[in-house]
Amino acid sequence: MGKSNAHTIDRERARFSGFLAKSGKRVSQGREVIFNQVMRSHGHFTAEELVKACAQKKLDVSRPTVFRVLHDLLEAGIIRETAFGDKHRHFEHVYDEKPHHHAQCVRCHGFIEFPDRKEDEVYHPFLEKQGFKILGHEMHFYGICKACGNKES
Amino acid sequence: MGKSNAHTIDRERARFSGFLAKSGKRVSQGREVIFNQVMRSHGHFTAEELVKACAQKKLDVSRPTVFRVLHDLLEAGIIRETAFGDKHRHFEHVYDEKPHHHAQCVRCHGFIEFPDRKEDEVYHPFLEKQGFKILGHEMHFYGICKACGNKES
DNA sequence: ATCCCTGCAAATCGTTTGCAAGAGC
DNA sequence: GCTCTTGCAAACGATTTGCAGGGAT
Numbered sequence: 397m398g399k400s401n402a403h404t405i406d407r408e409r410a411r412f413s414g415f416l417a418k419s420g421k422r423v424s425q426g427r428e429v430i431f432n433q434v435m436r437s438h439g440h441f442t443a444e445e446l447v448k449a450c451a452q453k454k455l456d457v458s459r460p461t462v463f464r465v466l467h468d469l470l471e472a473g474i475i476r477e478t479a480f481g482d483k484h485r486h487f488e489h490v491y492d493e494k495p496h497h498h499a500q501c502v503r504c505h506g507f508i509e510f511p512d513r514k515e516d517e518v519y520h521p522f523l524e525k526q527g528f529k530i531l532g533h534e535m536h537f538y539g540i541c542k543a544c545g546n547k548e549s
Numbered sequence: 550m551g552k553s554n555a556h557t558i559d560r561e562r563a564r565f566s567g568f569l570a571k572s573g574k575r576v577s578q579g580r581e582v583i584f585n586q587v588m589r590s591h592g593h594f595t596a597e598e599l600v601k602a603c604a605q606k607k608l609d610v611s612r613p614t615v616f617r618v619l620h621d622l623l624e625a626g627i628i629r630e631t632a633f634g635d636k637h638r639h640f641e642h643v644y645d646e647k648p649h650h651h652a653q654c655v656r657c658h659g660f661i662e663f664p665d666r667k668e669d670e671v672y673h674p675f676l677e678k679q680g681f682k683i684l685g686h687e688m689h690f691y692g693i694c695k696a697c698g699n700k701e702s
Numbered sequence: 703a704t705c706c707c708t709g710c711a712a713a714t715c716g717t718t719t720g721c722a723a724g725a726g727c
Numbered sequence: 728g729c730t731c732t733t734g735c736a737a738a739c740g741a742t743t744t745g746c747a748g749g750g751a752t
């Protein structure tokens with residue numbers, strides 16, 4: 397869908413600024429740095445990867461700041477957490493990703509991605525009735541991938 | 550789907566024994582106790598809940614043993630991890646699952662459950678074509694729950 | 703006798719928080 | 728000046744591991 401061009405990033409930046417303003421928070425240096433780094437990332441990434449990426453570029457952000465800003469980005473709807481049963485949380489930004497889901501292999505933990513088809517909207521009324529404000533969703537299949545299935549059983 | 554009758558449990562137990570034998574591990578007391586407790590559990594459960602449940606019944610298993618056996622069960626394909634972006638891992642057994650989904654609050658991490666409506670079957674052909682053998686699925690919404698949303702913007 | 707299992711206590715690791723100094727409005 | 732931000736170090740909580748004793752085969 398959207399390419400990661402300047403225009404899309406500006407839109408996301410505006411969304412972030414808007415969210416921050418609304419929450420009485422500021423567009424601080426740490427938020428700038430991490431926002432940029434996140435926008436430069438592709439696919440999924442972890443907090444630790446951001447920390448390292450920033451350190452490598454001599455961008456001055458501490459680990460706690462990374463976590464704090466990730467939390468902001470999450471609430472602002474700029475990124476989302478992907479649902480892996482893993483110790484590290486994985487994130488990805490929303491803007492340049494077609495909504496997609498994951499099918500994860502219970503053996504090798506590898507996963508397949510596949511596109512969203514909007515069927516999830518069936519659930520929206522239910523959640524809205526509960527006063528739950530939806531930021532995003534992910535469908536997560538469990539099973540055994542081709543490679544693992546071929547090995548045995 | 551299947552009811553948790555003796556037959557199904559026996560099949561799972563056999564699967565577990567088979568896995569253990571194949572791995573050069575024994576059907577020890579700790580594994581017995583935790584296997585049984587897991588089969589008795591409904592919905593999702595955490596390692597901590599198992600520890601407590603066992604303690605309450607005066608079943609003698611230490612925390613490390615619970616984790617060790619959970620790992621065995623995971624590898625054996627008896628249980629799986631459910632996808633929460635949470636610090637605690639959640640598990641549920643595979644054999645008696647009622648398909649359902651979750652909506653989780655990014656602030657308090659509480660979640661709402663809601664039933665499956667079979668719309669996910671739209672995705673099956675795609676995954677099957679990839680040779681991915683589906684064991685189950687979970688749709689995971691994230692957002693802000695009513696309580697958290699009311700506290701402030 | 704050997705190998706596996708287990709509990710204890712200590713270690714790990716990702717993440718969070720208290721606090722005091724610094725920066726922006 | 729008040730408020731938000733940040734880094735540091737310490738705290739935290741779930742999970743893991745080293746090790747020594749006990750059991751099973």
